[in-house]
Each structure stands twice: as C-alpha cells, then as structure tokens.
Amino acid sequence: MGSKLFDALQEKSSRDEYGTLLGRLVCFYLRHGEAELAPWSDKHPLTEAQQGSVGDLRVVLEDENASAEAVQCAFDKVLTELFLWEEAEGLIDELACPVQRFLICASIDKGGKGFIHVREVGRLIAKLMYGIRACVYMEFRARSQAGLIRTGIDKGLGGLGKYVQDLGQSPFGFLKEVMHLAAYISGDSSTLPQICWLDHEGYTALAIHGKRVELRQLRKLCGTLLKKAKRQLQSQVKMGVNVKQWGRFNPTDDMWNESHGYSFISTLQDEDLKQGKALADAFMGNGISRSFFTKGMNRGILWRKNNCVAWLKRCKQLCETLAVLCHLLGGQPARATEFSTLRWRNCGSEQRGTYWVNGTLMLLARYSKTRSITGRDRPIPR
DSSP states (O other): OHHHHTTTOOSHHHHHHHHHHHHHHHHHHHSSOGGGOTTTTTTSOOOHHHHHHHHHHHHHHHOTTOOHHHHHHHHHHHHHHHHSOOOOSSOOOGGGSHHHHHHHHHTBOTTSSSBOOHHHHHHHHHHHHHHHHHHHHHHHHHHHHTTOOOTTTOTTGGGTGGGGOTTSSSHHHHHHHHHHHHHHHHTSSOOOOSEEESOTTTOOEEEETTEEEEHHHHHHHHHHHHHHHHHIIIIIISTTOOOGGGGGOOOOOOTTOOOTTOOGGGGOOOHHHHTTOHHHHHHHHSHHHHHHHEEEESSSEEEOHHHHHHHHHHHHHHHHHHHHHHHHHSSSOOOHHHHHOOOSSOOSSSOOSEEEETTEEEEEEOOOTTHHHHSSOOOEEO
16 A cells, blocks of 8 residues: 555655554554444444445455455555545534544554654644545546546546545544644644635535534524524513613714714713613513512612622623624624724724614724734724
8 A cells, every 4th residue: 555655755764654654544443343442432433334444454364365466455445435535414523533533542652651742743644644645646546547537627536625625524624623733732833714615616614613614504593593682682681671762772873073982872862761771760660570679668779689680690691692693793703802892982092993884783893913013903894
C-alpha cells in the first residue's frame, strides 16, 4: 500500500513513515474484535462495510498461501472503507469516525503516562490527511480506468471530492478541524472560522464551529423562539394583564441628532410610558396581580419579595430569548463585546447604538478589533 500511495514522496524513509502510520491504523482494528472496542463499540460501532473489509483482511492474513497482491488488495479495501465516507443528514459525534478514534489512541505516548506533544499531533494528522488524499487519488484513477468517471468534465472527482473538503462530517473534515485546534494551542496559527458556507451552490447549509447546520433548522428554531418570546411576554411578564398604554408606542427618531442625552425614547409622548409606570399601574390596578406582588399597605407598599424576584427572573429569561433572536435574525452575528456595550442614548464621547427605523429597532455596533491601529471604529448595523 505504501509503495503505491506514496510514490510522490521522494525519500524512502518518508514513504515508510507514512505507510507505517496507515499500517498502525488498520492493525488498530485488526487487533481488536468489534466486541472488544470498548468503551465506544456499543455507541459507535463500525459500519457493516467497514466490519466486512476488516474481516476479509483478517481471513487473508490467516491464509499462509495468500499472495502479496491479495494482502495488498484487502488492505486497500479497509482503507477505502475507513477513509471514504461522509455523514450529510445529521450531526454526529467525532468518535463515530473510526479515523478520529485511532487518532485519540495514537496521541497517547508509548509509556501511557500522557499525550504526545501538540506539534507531534499536527504531524500525525497531516500524515493521515495525506493518506486520505492518496486514497482518493487511487480510487479516482481506478474508476477512470474502468470508465466510470468522465475526467474531462467531472469537477467533483466523480463524487470523491467531498471526501477531501474542509468542515465536512468525514474523516478528512474531522482531522482538519483537530489540526486547526492543535495549531492554535501550539501558537502556530489561528482557529477555524466560526461560520462559513458548506453549500456554495444552493446555500442551504452552514458550518458553525465546524458543525454542519441546515438553514431549515435555523428557520425552525427562529419560529419556535418567536412563539416562545410572545408567550413569555404575555403570560409570564405581563401576566395576562392588558396594558393599554403599550398600544401608544409610536416614537420618532432623528438619526442625525447628536445632542447629549438624546434618544428616540425621549420623543415618546405618553407620560406614563415615558416614566416606565404603565405596566406597574396595570399590575396594581388588577386584583390578582396586585395580590401576587404585594401583601397590602402599611405606610407604604408591603412587597412580596420572593414573588417579585421570581417575576424579575421571568423578565431575564425573556431578555435572553430576545437576545438569541437578535443574534440569529439581526444579520451578522455579534461578538459579546459588541452585544453587551450598546449605548441607548448619546453621550459626550460616543453616539448611541440604538435607533428606531421604520417601526424596527436597529442596533448599531461600533466595535472594531482594529481600533488601536486605524484610530476609528467600523459601524455594524443589525
């Protein structure tokens, strides 16, 4: 296998080193029966095709009269089954990938007292990734010679190209993700992008921190959260009380007004709403909500502290739901620094970050990591 896959490597020592690693991978599954692959055998068993290829290789090796060609063919079949597969329907655990499992065990030092150096992990991953590329090349050449692939027009390598793409749920994709992490830990380079497209034709799937997410899943999540937010507002925050003053919310915003302390909230005409008393007055005017928050009057209001705290926690939960919706529906996802430091009115050193535009609240972040270099911020509206 090594002589065929790694002919491009000039030095014999390099070919032997790469071939030895693939031999270790195959022997890892030959030495252990499927029932002995604890602790992952029950949760993440090999596929039937993978088990069959390992079993066929074991039978060939047990045959003393087997030729070198027969051993080579069975060895190639095992690598093909271990390397050339992809999960495209749902999210899976990395340990479901047999190559990833082998990488974990191969990362333990010979003494079993710790792990190999993080830079050695990167080299180990690079060799496995090169082996996958070589396996794809050999399979591509075999299919081309058999007339199964029209090489002149086939841009996807006859369906094999997906096995050597980044951020996919395949052995190559999982290895690439771990390699970026190892490089980041060792200080050699940055991590993977947080969000990127996987389907550049239909744009129906994203990779978020290396995990595949379908847009239909995000749409379903947003719909669920919107219904949840309405339910939280009506039943948990407003407690079913009809606050008529809320229907008068009709502010105007002068986006060019830079005067100190200005905000669209200051343009509200309703005095109760402006002072934030509309909901409190509605609660106190309703017998059920008044008894929930208060015990009565004795030179002042006697509050039920536990109930008030519980209501504030409900408000916090609503704010968390709204924050997630802003993150999902507000355009480019915000960093925590941007999201938590927005000003609601102008000040002497910086303009506000909240605007009312065409009946919609716009959040304008002015945070930039290049501020210290350029001396200015970059506005990001959401």
